[in-house]
Amino acid sequence: TKAQDIPHKTGETKEVTTSQDVRATIPTEEHKNSSETTPKEKVKVDSSQEVGLEEVQLQKKVPSLQTIPEKLEKVPVKEQEVQTTETVFGIMSASELQSAVNRLEAVASRLETLAQKSPSAGSSKSSSGGGESEVVTPSVTAFDEIVNGSVGKFVDLSNKIQGDVQTVGAMVQRGFNNLRQYIYVASRSKQPSEAVMEKLFDPVKKVIEEAMTFKDNNRPSKQFNHLSAIAESLPALCWVRVAPTPGPYVKDMQDAGMFYTNRVLKEYKDK
Known part of the structure; x- marks a missing residue:
């Protein structure tokens, strides 16, 4: 930069040295001595510009923030x-x-x-070959107790009532038998993919769909409330596909079926 003379209102002047890299400092004795070896141009500034020059010096001492984006x-x-x-x-x-x-x-x-x-x-x-045997896990054994107990009693009563109730009673029995097969395979295997699980569960799902279709196709039936109770509660067999806690789901299906079983109880109360 070129040196310029800047007049001060009061007539006071101070000398500073400027190099070609545009650095300005307030003159000291060291600067005066060093000026003999390194020629520099002088510029006169008034006292009102001292603060500005000090700010320039401070800014040059502070590390530049432009290096941060590079990092x-x-x-x-x-x-x-x-x-x-x-x-x-x-x-x-x-x-x-x-x-x-x-x-x-x-x-x-x-x-x-x-x-x-x-x-x-x-x-x-x-098995008939004598070389293989079916090892039943505790979960399958517990399920067999339910099938042979409550489910077996339900099927027997359905057969006594006969008619459409006997038909859906057989569906219920098939649904539980298919679910038993699903539980048996699951107890003997590591958890497979979702596609394999869905394929194994397909027989159970078909029975549920069959019960719903039978109910819809027999609305004029005198036993329609019986059919509805089964169709609404049978999806509880899907509990094996509900994770991690299937209990609330089973309770919902039970309540849905109970709505129609209460109608059956009311209808046949005095019969």
Whole structure:
């Protein structure tokens, strides 16, 4: 920069040295001595500009914040590297999972065949070949107790009533038998994929749909309230597909069926 003479209102002047990099400092004895070896141009400023010059000096002593964005530019690169690693890991996991699903499907199919050949009750039954046996877990044993107890009694009473009630009674029995098969396979296998679980549960779902369709197609039936009670409560068999707590779901289905069983009780109270 070029030196300029800036007049002061009071006539007072001070000398400062300026170099070519536009740095201004208030003159000191050291500056005066150093000026002999390094020629610098002088400029006169009044006292009103001292504060401005001190601010310039302070700004040059404070580190520039422009270096921060340069450091932050590395952050997106690191995030991108992490995402890439997670993506590769995810692909590998999907491949391994698919392989496991294929093996589980084969095991589930074989277990289903074995279970269909075996009785629905009993803690351990030998197969006809003599080399294989059905090992029943405690969960299956507990379910068998329900089927042979309350469900069996319900089916017997439905057969006595006969008519449409007997028809839906048979549906209920098939639904519980199919659910027993599902529980048996699940107790003998590790948790498969959702697709495999849905396939294994399909026989139970078909019975539920059959009961609902039968109810809708027989609205003129004198036993329509019976049919409705079964159709509304039978979806409780889906409790095995409800996680993590199926209890509230079963209670809802029970209440839905009870709405119609109360009608049945009221209708046949004096009969």
